[in-house]
Amino acid sequence: MATVYYTTDHEYVSVDGDVAAIGITEHAQEALGDIVFVEVPETGKSFAKGDDAAVVESVKAASDVFAPVAGEVVEVNGDLADNPSLVNEDAQGKAWFFKLKLSNKTELDGLMDADAYAKFVEESA
Amino acid sequence: MSSNSSSENGASAAADLLRTPLFDLHVELGAKMVPFAGYDMPVQYPLGVMKEHLWTRDKAGLFDVSHMGQCLLVGASGVAHEIERMVPADIAALKDGRMRYSQLLNDAGGIRDDLMISRIGENDGREWYFLVVNGACKVADFAHIKQSIGPAFELQLLDDQALLALQGPAAVTVLEQMMPGARELAFMSIKLFETKDFGEVWVSRSGYTGEDGFELSVKADRAAALAKALLAHDDVAMIGLGARDSLRLEAGLCLYGHDLDETTSPVEGNLVWSIQKRRREEGGFPGATRIQAELRDGPARRLIGIQPQGRAPAREGAAILNEAGDEIGVVTSGGFGPTVQAPVAMGYVTLAHAKAGTPLQLVVRGKPMPAKVIKLPFVPHNYFRKPKA
Numbered sequence: 016m017a018t019v020y021y022t023t024d025h026e027y028v029s030v031d032g033d034v035a036a037i038g039i040t041e042h043a044q045e046a047l048g049d050i051v052f053v054e055v056p057e058t059g060k061s062f063a064k065g066d067d068a069a070v071v072e073s074v075k076a077a078s079d080v081f082a083p084v085a086g087e088v089v090e091v092n093g094d095l096a097d098n099p100s101l102v103n104e105d106a107q108g109k110a111w112f113f114k115l116k117l118s119n120k121t122e123l124d125g126l127m128d129a130d131a132y133a134k135f136v137e138e139s140a
Numbered sequence: 141m142s143s144n145s146s147s148e149n150g151a152s153a154a155a156d157l158l159r160t161p162l163f164d165l166h167v168e169l170g171a172k173m174v175p176f177a178g179y180d181m182p183v184q185y186p187l188g189v190m191k192e193h194l195w196t197r198d199k200a201g202l203f204d205v206s207h208m209g210q211c212l213l214v215g216a217s218g219v220a221h222e223i224e225r226m227v228p229a230d231i232a233a234l235k236d237g238r239m240r241y242s243q244l245l246n247d248a249g250g251i252r253d254d255l256m257i258s259r260i261g262e263n264d265g266r267e268w269y270f271l272v273v274n275g276a277c278k279v280a281d282f283a284h285i286k287q288s289i290g291p292a293f294e295l296q297l298l299d300d301q302a303l304l305a306l307q308g309p310a311a312v313t314v315l316e317q318m319m320p321g322a323r324e325l326a327f328m329s330i331k332l333f334e335t336k337d338f339g340e341v342w343v344s345r346s347g348y349t350g351e352d353g354f355e356l357s358v359k360a361d362r363a364a365a366l367a368k369a370l371l372a373h374d375d376v377a378m379i380g381l382g383a384r385d386s387l388r389l390e391a392g393l394c395l396y397g398h399d400l401d402e403t404t405s406p407v408e409g410n411l412v413w414s415i416q417k418r419r420r421e422e423g424g425f426p427g428a429t430r431i432q433a434e435l436r437d438g439p440a441r442r443l444i445g446i447q448p449q450g451r452a453p454a455r456e457g458a459a460i461l462n463e464a465g466d467e468i469g470v471v472t473s474g475g476f477g478p479t480v481q482a483p484v485a486m487g488y489v490t491l492a493h494a495k496a497g498t499p500l501q502l503v504v505r506g507k508p509m510p511a512k513v514i515k516l517p518f519v520p521h522n523y524f525r526k527p528k529a
Contacts, residue, residue: 024141024142025141026141039141043141048184048188048189048190048382049188049189049190049191049478051190051451051453051476051483052451052452052453052476052483054452054505070452070505071141072452072453072476073189074189074190074193074382074386074475074476074478075183075189075382075385075475077453077455078141078142079141079142080141081141081142096451099451
């Protein structure tokens with residue numbers, strides 16, 4: 016069973032053992048609107064926490080997706096290149112961007128749980 | 141995740157933003173409001189940019205463009221000549237009820253703003269012209285016009301007038317029901333309609349989407365009633381600035397402050413069609429020396445349509461390279477075209493690379509992406525052409 020963490024940049028980190036699936040939250044996809052382009056990183060690439068890792072673009076704007084924690088990319092979601100609107104349909108399900116093998120699990124301690132994130136979204140509205 | 145564009149997530153909290161007469165309606169309809177040209181404006185409604193765009197191409201979209209600057213230029217005679225001292229279009233040739241697109245030029249032939257100029261006609265022994273300029277430029281434009289015209293002419297600001305645009309293939313059917321005779325209007329013509337419910341409405345067959353449609357200048361206190369009456373029709377939906385931008389970009393229409401500015405000339409901006417023959421030959425507008433030289437010898441750079449080859453949109457500011465990798469220009473408008481279902485862009489390149497079909501590269505996030513020059517527009521114009529009798 017995966018444990019899901021959230022960042023103040025509206026990304027989620029769904030951790031299952033040593034591997035975490037990263038994507039943008041339901042709130043983020045709604046704020047962005049119609050997604051027209053997604054660029055995911057290459058498998059094998061290593062990120063430090065906070066690195067630019069992926070790109071998501073709506074009709075109007077481009078946004079960076081950061082690596083919320085450090086790790087090596089072990090899998091990417093190939094469906095998003097051909098079907099970027101999957102992010103609008105199922106942001107926190109089928110539309111994960113990439114999976115990281117975590118290099119420092121203690122970094123997860125600095126992230127929010129679902130309740131804290133919901134509160135964060137409410138307060139920043 | 142962080143947004144690189146300020147237009148999408150600009151906070152609309154600033155207290156000094158102006159509101160159009162339709163502000164309450166936008167909020168009621170659930171619009172996302174953003175600062176634009178000093179106004180709190182709707183960037184999109186719950187339908188979303190993509191569906192709003194497609195709705196307009198398929199049915200009819202209603203736009204609030206009341207932030208734009210409307211004014212009348214009046215004089216006993218010679219008003220056309222007075223306007224021609226500021227713009228390169230042939231205004232003297234305009235018949236009553238006809239309009240032209242043109243540009244207010246600076247002394248170097250650069251574009252201060254672009255605008256619509258309509259000849260209303262003669263009334264009270266005076267000639268009346270109706271001008272619509274961009275919202276972000278209107279204060280400067282009005283000051284410039286006041287300073288440029290002689291003492292015999294008068295500039296009347298229409299601060300109390302809202303401006304709505306009804307655009308799309310269904311626009312004519314919808315408007316004809318409310319204002320019988322609207323369907324007879326030729327493209328780029330304007331007429332006053334006296335209506336029971338909305339007072340006097342100046343209706344022009346024009347717009348900024350590439351579709352058939354109308355712009356409606358109505359008294360501010362009647363604007364919400366007019367908008368609601370139009371929205372009552374099943375084919376009409378309110379459309380925000382986001383879709384307005386993607387519609388005009390697909391139609392290859394320039395956005396001032398992006399595709400045109402004080403440094404670009406109308407020749408560079410691919411607007412030679414808006415400078416009629418007499419003016420090309422006679423000059424007599426600001427910067428005529430430069431513009432006539434560019435007409436004769438070709439400009440150093442020119443605005444082009446760009447088709448990126450992949451799915452990644454190239455945004456404003458992206459560098460344009462030739463095949464060898466040398467920088468030859470810059471993207472001035474770029475995004476995703478919902479109708480063409482592909483990224484679309486416009487930008488300036490050196491004249492040698494402006495020919496349709498020329499391969500280019502666009503630098504997106506540091507990486508060169510293949511693209512090519514295409515003939516504008518991306519989506520064919522669907523303007524109304526009156527059948528010959």
